[in-house]
Amino acid sequence: MDPAGVFATSFEADAALIRTRKQWLALALFALLLIALPWLIGPRLLAILTVMLISAVVAVGLQINTGYAGQINLGQAAFMGVGAYVAGALAAGWALPFWLTIPLGGLAAAAFGFAFGLSAVRIKGFYLALTTIAAQSLFHFSILNLPWFGGSNGVTLAPASLFGFELSSDRSLYYLCLTLTTVMVCGAFGIVRGRHGRAFIAVRDDDVAAGMMGINVVRTKATAFLIGAFYAGIGGAMWAYFVRFVAVDQFTLFHSIWFIAMVIVGGMGSITGALIGVFIIKAMQETFVTLGPSLVSYIPSLGGDIVYSVMNVFLGGVIAAFLIFEPRGLMHRWNIMKQSYRMWPFPY
Amino acid sequence: MIFDFLNYLINGALVGLLYALVAMGFVVIYRASKVFNMAQGELVVFGGFMVWWMIAQVGLPLSIGLPLAFAAAILFGLAIERIFFSRLAGESVFAMVMVTIGLLILIRGLILVLFGPAVRPFPIVFPLKPIIFGDILIPRSLLFGGLITIVVGFGLSWFFNRTRTGLRMTAVAEDHEVALSMGISVKRSIAFAWALGSALSTIGAVIYLSGKSLSFLASDIGLSALPVALLAGFESIAGVLLAGLIVGTIQGLVTAYVDPVVGGAVGSVFPFLIMLAILFIRPTGMFGWKIIQRV
Numbered sequence: 177m178d179p180a181g182v183f184a185t186s187f188e189a190d191a192a193l194i195r196t197r198k199q200w201l202a203l204a205l206f207a208l209l210l211i212a213l214p215w216l217i218g219p220r221l222l223a224i225l226t227v228m229l230i231s232a233v234v235a236v237g238l239q240i241n242t243g244y245a246g247q248i249n250l251g252q253a254a255f256m257g258v259g260a261y262v263a264g265a266l267a268a269g270w271a272l273p274f275w276l277t278i279p280l281g282g283l284a285a286a287a288f289g290f291a292f293g294l295s296a297v298r299i300k301g302f303y304l305a306l307t308t309i310a311a312q313s314l315f316h317f318s319i320l321n322l323p324w325f326g327g328s329n330g331v332t333l334a335p336a337s338l339f340g341f342e343l344s345s346d347r348s349l350y351y352l353c354l355t356l357t358t359v360m361v362c363g364a365f366g367i368v369r370g371r372h373g374r375a376f377i378a379v380r381d382d383d384v385a386a387g388m389m390g391i392n393v394v395r396t397k398a399t400a401f402l403i404g405a406f407y408a409g410i411g412g413a414m415w416a417y418f419v420r421f422v423a424v425d426q427f428t429l430f431h432s433i434w435f436i437a438m439v440i441v442g443g444m445g446s447i448t449g450a451l452i453g454v455f456i457i458k459a460m461q462e463t464f465v466t467l468g469p470s471l472v473s474y475i476p477s478l479g480g481d482i483v484y485s486v487m488n489v490f491l492g493g494v495i496a497a498f499l500i501f502e503p504r505g506l507m508h509r510w511n512i513m514k515q516s517y518r519m520w521p522f523p524y
Numbered sequence: 525m526i527f528d529f530l531n532y533l534i535n536g537a538l539v540g541l542l543y544a545l546v547a548m549g550f551v552v553i554y555r556a557s558k559v560f561n562m563a564q565g566e567l568v569v570f571g572g573f574m575v576w577w578m579i580a581q582v583g584l585p586l587s588i589g590l591p592l593a594f595a596a597a598i599l600f601g602l603a604i605e606r607i608f609f610s611r612l613a614g615e616s617v618f619a620m621v622m623v624t625i626g627l628l629i630l631i632r633g634l635i636l637v638l639f640g641p642a643v644r645p646f647p648i649v650f651p652l653k654p655i656i657f658g659d660i661l662i663p664r665s666l667l668f669g670g671l672i673t674i675v676v677g678f679g680l681s682w683f684f685n686r687t688r689t690g691l692r693m694t695a696v697a698e699d700h701e702v703a704l705s706m707g708i709s710v711k712r713s714i715a716f717a718w719a720l721g722s723a724l725s726t727i728g729a730v731i732y733l734s735g736k737s738l739s740f741l742a743s744d745i746g747l748s749a750l751p752v753a754l755l756a757g758f759e760s761i762a763g764v765l766l767a768g769l770i771v772g773t774i775q776g777l778v779t780a781y782v783d784p785v786v787g788g789a790v791g792s793v794f795p796f797l798i799m800l801a802i803l804f805i806r807p808t809g810m811f812g813w814k815i816i817q818r819v
Contacts, residue, residue, distance in 0.1 A: 314796060492633055
């Protein structure tokens with residue numbers, strides 16, 4: 177719903193994502209803030225922020241797959257891992273530049289995800305989710321046993337370089353990730369309001385009805401997996417350049433569940449929601465990790481492991497609480513608030 | 525040579541029965557509430573820790589400690605139902621599955637908070653000495669466990685297919701709303717399912733861990749049992765026994781004969797390959813209800 181006095185007079189205006197001057201202003205300020213941040217905060221916060229940007233790409237992919245197309249995906253971390261490993265192996269083995277390895281990593285992950293999306297030909301719903309668990313364990317197994325990925329030693333790669341510059345400092349990595357994330361997020365906004373996005377939503381809401389309307393349901397589901405896995409792969413490749421050491425235990429079923437938690441908390445079916453979810457979950461994680469040790473030093477009887485476990489309890493509780501009390505996530509809550517603010521003082 | 529083969533075969537089959545027991549936890553919860561419980565492995569670990577706590581920590585004898593541990597596990601299952609699932613009756617499958625995923629993390633965290641990540645020696649419930657026939661060694665815990673599994677399996681199968689209460693729960697598994705309109709209490713059915721599910725998991729924990737070491741990582745058995753439940757079809761309880769035997773023997777033989785050749789953990793990934801194959805070829809499993817829609 178638009179604020180009072182804003183009426184779309186053309187189709188372009190009605191389809192626009194940013195509808196008022198104030199929204200443009202807010203977006204510009206936010207972009208400026210993101211660009212200026214590396215000079216405002218310390219290296220630790222900057223690293224956290226970079227991880228957030230990387231996770232944002234993966235979570236947005238999951239949002240398209242799960243939130244828009246309605247396919248539960250418990251293997252997003254495996255898809256991310258495929259991207260990371262392929263990008264890492266290409267960079268380490270063939271010394272390809274990062275602007276080739278990152279898209280290639282994304283494509284490899286997309287192919288892997290597409291293979292699992294194709295199982296939609298035979299099964300749907302929960303059974304389809306099970307194949308993604310199998311994807312997780314197959315990924316683990318193949319990475320450790322295929323000859324190109326260094327087995328359990330992982331892959332170590334050189335920093336990304338552009339025109340002879342090494343992108344190894346915190347700031348340059350941040351800008352690299354910021355650029356890629358911006359591109360991917362803009363792409364996601366485009367996808368979900370285009371033809372494919374509408375097909376995704378139709379399939380999510382009722383796949384039988386969607387089929388009746390002439391949507392190729394199987395192809396749509398497989399496409400959703402393809403796109404979701406592509407995003408995961410790009411995120412994985414960014415991760416590879418960020419940590420410069422890829423190991424198989426960075427992409428477990430547990431990480432997949434974290435991504436699902438981000439999407440649930442932020443709000444299903446909203447790209448912005450995915451971004452908010454990433455921010456909140458990652459911020460919570462980091463708060464626990466940062467505050468934990470100091471808390472333990474005050475009360476030594478707690479022990480150091482308690483931080484990790486309390487974080488788990490908290491996360492599990494948050495997922496369950498959101499599903500029970502606000503299944504549509506924070507974004508939905510925010511939209512309700514915004515709407516009632518715009519309506520005020522009228523009830524509707 | 526032939527004795528080696530027999531050894532692998534029998535042990536594989538017995539491990540398969542253990543998987544079947546854990547898978548039975550999945551199936552029972554599914555069969556009575558239409559919830560697919562991803563946190564089954566966590567329930568096993570929780571049951572294991574209850575047994576460990578009662579016997580090794582509090583120091584109760586087995587005859588008192590085990591029943592108390594079962595009571596605690598059942599109460600835990602009921603608490604889960606009360607806190608989470610009684611609010612979700614009639615919700616979409618998606619929400620239910622996601623809540624069990626949340627539970628997976630929650631219970632794991634809870635176990636870590638309560639008991640810590642340290643590896644503990646699990647009390648010896650079944651004597652450690654294996655039974656020996658000539659050259660064949662059979663671990664006692666697995667043998668007794670296998671027998672218990674078979675008895676429990678047929679008992680539950682009879683309960684769900686022949687008794688009035690069991691059939692009521694089956695109705696809940698088919699459709700919450702229809703069951704409600706027939707005057708069946710969905711909440712009670714779900715509560716019973718979770719109590720039964722956690723009791724079964726505790727039996728599983730006792731058999732699996734007896735005399736071994738216990739840590740939160742033991743929950744991996746939940747995922748290993750997934751292919752068994754899938755092969756049987758999520759609705760069939762007796763079928764789980766057969767599926768467990770099949771998956772267990774195949775996995776045992778693959779671990780014994782293929783792993784040394786390939787030099788990797790084919791045995792551990794093989795159940796998942798079986799799972800993928802089932803999903804593609806026959807998603808309802810061997811004995812499942814044929815209601816899976818495909819598009």
